[in-house]
Amino acid sequence: MEKDKKMLNITKLIITTIKMILKLLIKYIKINNSGENLRKRIISSLILIPFAIYAIFFSINLFIAIALAITILMTMEWQEIIKPAEEYKKWQIIGVFYILIPIYSVIKIRLLNGEQNGAQILLWMFAIIWSTDIMAFFIGKSFGGPKIAPHISPNKTWSGAIGGLITSATIGVISASVLFKGSITFFIAISIILSIIEQVSDLIESKIKRTFGVKDSGNIIPGHGGVLDRLDGMILVAPAVLFLLIFFENNF
16 A cells, blocks of 8 residues: 555656656747757657656666667767777777666666665666756857856856756655655755766767767767767766765665
8 A cells, every 4th residue: 555655756756856857958948949959858758757767667678678778879979989099998998887887776776675766766876867967058059158068068067067966855755755754854865966967978978978078978869869978877876876875774
């Protein structure tokens, strides 16, 4: 009974979040008369996010298959990015850790069972990643202002970063209320920290691509570029969440 109630709360949370995102996207497109690339990006997201949520909650086999496929695609994209590298073998070794550590972390989290429900933890983690990305993009575009690191990623602004942090704090409140045992203060704090880590992770990938003169890691996802482009925030966030689960397990 308790489990069914929790799943109902999770479903309501997912539906509410998707509705909120859709309203924001539609409003933004109308106000800004956005271009074709953004439209492709939105359509891709609306297809991929529900698909990812389904795999996380309802099919462990599909989830593992997706994780393996993503690992292969990320490896192929990494190999393409580092082609011009003078120290090619060094960058290959870096790539092994860069790709496998987050993938291992995500699978490890998903396989958790019992009191620590891996699917719920992944939902929370990806909610922070996605909301940070989405709100940083839209708030940054709407308000502009000083750039965070114009020599690395010229489109990222401090206003967007703050918007991402505020949204993550909101997710922390909801998560503590609906999903987990920890206090609201704890989840606000770690959600904000993970949002910062996500944005740093994003900048690291931008720096790597800029080092090798690459704009996108690939073109497999319309409007988003490659798989590495879409999952750059996960690279550092997934290991950080696994760390939190080890040292603060009673809060989950």
